[in-house]
Each structure stands twice: as C-alpha cells, then as structure tokens.
Amino acid sequence: MALQTDPSIIYGLATGYTGRLRKQDLKADGPYNTYTRAGLPPTPIALPGQAALDAATRPGLSAALYFVSRGDGTSEFSNNLADHNRAVDKFIRGIDGAGKSTHLQWFRERLELKLKPAGAAVIVTREPGGTVLGEALRELLLHQPMQLETEALLMFATRYEHLATVIEPALKRGDWVLSDRFTDASFAYQGGGRGLALTRLAALETWVQGDFQPDLTVLFDIPTEIANQRRGLARTPDKFERESDAFFTRVRAEYLRRADETPDRFVLVDAARSIAKIQQELENVIVSL
Ligand SMILES: Nc1ncnc2c1ncn2[C@@H]1O[C@H](COP(=O)(O)OP(=O)(O)OP(=O)(O)O)[C@@H](O)[C@H]1O
Numbered sequence: 001m002a003l004q005t006d007p008s009i010i011y012g013l014a015t016g017y018t019g020r021l022r023k024q025d026l027k028a029d030g031p032y033n034t035y036t037r038a039g040l041p042p043t044p045i046a047l048p049g050q051a052a053l054d055a056a057t058r059p060g061l062s063a064a065l066y067f068v069s070r071g072d073g074t075s076e077f078s079n080n081l082a083d084h085n086r087a088v089d090k091f092i093r094g095i096d097g098a099g100k101s102t103h104l105q106w107f108r109e110r111l112e113l114k115l116k117p118a119g120a121a122v123i124v125t126r127e128p129g130g131t132v133l134g135e136a137l138r139e140l141l142l143h144q145p146m147q148l149e150t151e152a153l154l155m156f157a158t159r160y161e162h163l164a165t166v167i168e169p170a171l172k173r174g175d176w177v178l179s180d181r182f183t184d185a186s187f188a189y190q191g192g193g194r195g196l197a198l199t200r201l202a203a204l205e206t207w208v209q210g211d212f213q214p215d216l217t218v219l220f221d222i223p224t225e226i227a228n229q230r231r232g233l234a235r236t237p238d239k240f241e242r243e244s245d246a247f248f249t250r251v252r253a254e255y256l257r258r259a260d261e262t263p264d265r266f267v268l269v270d271a272a273r274s275i276a277k278i279q280q281e282l283e284n285v286i287v288s289l
C-alpha cells in the first residue's frame with residue numbers, strides 16, 4: 001500500500017508549493033510523491049525537533065494506523081481503513097466543486113422555516129448512503145475498484161433500500177425529503193462518465209423506482225475547470241474525484257441532457273457564480289414550492 005502522505009508531496013514541490021495542494025499535485029509523479037510511488041521518500045522531508053525525535057524513539061501506545069488533518073492544526077487518528085475513510089469524508093471530502101453541500105444545508109434551513117407552520121419535517125439524506133446498509137456500501141463504492149456493472153448495480157441497490165426504508169416512509173408521513181444526489185447521478189457518472197449504456201440504466205431505474213421521480217431536482221451546473229479549482233481543495237480524492245477532466249465533462253453533459261429531457265423537474269443553477277447570487281436564486285425556488 002502506498003504511504004499517501006501530503007507532506008512528502010509538499011516537500012517535493014519545494015518553492016512550487018503555494019500553500020494549497022491541488023489534485024494535479026497528487027497526480028504528478030516524482031520521487032516525493034507517496035501516492036504514485038511505493039515506500040518512503042528518498043530523503044527525510046523535515047528537520048525534526050527534540051519532541052519529534054522523542055516521539056519517534058519512544059512512541060505512545062496506540063492502535064492507530066491512519067491519520068487525517070482536521071484542518072485546525074490537530075489530526076483525527078483511526079485504527080482501521082473504514083474509520084479512516086469516514087474521517088476523510090468528514091474532514092476533507094465534501095468537495096466536488098459544484099457547491100451542493102454548501103447550499104443543501106442552507107436550503108434545508110430555509111425550507112424548515114417555510115414548513116414550520118404546517119408542522120412538516122425536512123429529512124436530509126444522501127446517495128450513495130442514507131441507510132446503514134447504504135453507508136456501508138458507500139465506503140466500497142467510493143474507495144474500491146470494481147467492474148462498471150457492479151458499480152451501477154450497487155448504486156441502484158442502495159437506492160432501493162433508501163427508497164423503501166427512508167424516502168417512501170417519510171413522504172407517507174407528509175415530511176419533505178432533500179437528497180444529496182439521486183438517480184440522475186447514476187446516468188451522469190456510470191452512463192455519461194463511464195460509458196454504461198443508458199438503456200441499461202433506464203431498465204434499472206424502472207425496476208428500482210417504477211415511475212417515482214423527485215418533484216424537483218436542483219442541478220448545480222459548473223464548468224469542469226471551475227469545479228477543478230474548487231475540487232483542488234480535496235487532498236485525499238476518492239475514486240470518482242481522481243477521474244480526468246474528460247470524465248467530468250461527460251458527467252456534466254449527461255446531467256444537462258437529463259435536464260433537457262425533463263425540464264419541468266429541473267431547476268438549473270449556474271453554480272459558477274457567488275454563493276450569495278446562487279442563494280438569491282434558491283430563495284425564489286423555495287418561494288415557488
Ligand atoms: N459559489 C461558490 N463560490 C466559491 N466557492 C464556493 C462556491 N460554492 C462552494 N464553494 C466552495 O467550494 C468548495 C466545494 O463546495 P461543496 O463542498 O459545497 O461542493 P459539493 O459539490 O457539495 O462537493 P461534494 O459533492 O464532494 O460534497 C467548498 O470549499 C466551498 O466553500
């Protein structure tokens with residue numbers, strides 16, 4: 001297994017390091033890139049002080065095998081890969097670039113305010129995930145290599161569980177459901193991005209959800225180059241985030257094709273604009289609901 005540690009890359013970049021590690025830095029091979037090369041870098045990458053030398057020669061007792069920066073000068077330590085991936089998800093991921101996580105939280109708060117008098121709850125969920133089984137499968141889907149067909153089937157398997165145990169019961173209760181991604185993502189990523197026949201995805205869509213469709217889908221549309229800059233903040237990219245620009249351009253094209261196909265269901269948001277401008281537009285969406 002590769003060491004995959006950012007400080008070695010930063011050391012290798014020398015004066016080329018601008019204070020922010022980008023996705024392309026992780027991909028650029030070099031003697032200090034511990035993502036592309038196995039083993040230790042060729043030289044030490046720091047001049048350690050007395051405390052660090054003491055810690056190396058007399059390490060504290062711990063079962064931890066992994067760590068990830070919390071971004072506040074401290075680190076989150078984990079004993080196994082599943083916990084580590086969850087910690088990475090929490091502290092580093094969340095950066096796909098379009099800004100949907102940023103706006104989802106805000107959207108939820110606004111919607112809750114609107115629904116409060118009616119007493120309806122807002123359930124926020126996500127795909128892949130949203131259930132105990134779905135979250136376990138998410139780990140595999142985001143981090144394990146697998147056949148394209150397996151990936152598509154697992155996406156729809158998590159969706160079946162999600163619909164049956166979370167979404168449908170919530171809608172029956174009269175609650176509102178906000179899902180961070182749904183079936184359009186399968187068409188965009190497995191279909192557009194990876195090239196699985198759309199007819200196969202359409203068959204799975206019918207099997208898993210019948211004629212169920214979200215009432216409204218907000219598509220945060222963003223050119224690949226801008227998404228790249230924002231995604232550049234992600235330091236430990238998952239399987240999807242490691243994909244090429246061409247992949248993301250195809251993903252975007254398929255999202256736009258889906259929006260074009262069923263325009264009544266979609267609100268297309270130009271996500272390249274400022275957060276304030278986007279929220280102005282989302283405010284109008286909430287008013288119209
Ligand atoms: N309109 C915007 N202008 C500038 N920066 C933005 C904008 N929207 C989001 N960002 C920033 O871009 C980064 C990515 O945003 P966010 O995590 O919301 O993306 P995402 O599409 O939800 O990604 P993921 O799907 O991985 O969670 C964050 O650092 C966020 O602060």
Ligand SMILES: Cc1cn([C@H]2C[C@H](O)[C@@H](COP(=O)(O)O)O2)c(=O)[nH]c1=O
Pocket residue numbers: 093094095096126127128155180181182183184185186187189190240241
């Ligand atoms: C539902 C769904 C998701 N994906 C991909 C898209 C993203 O890269 C990840 C999920 O990560 P996020 O931070 O929650 O956006 O999974 C997919 O390929 N197919 C799908 O159906």
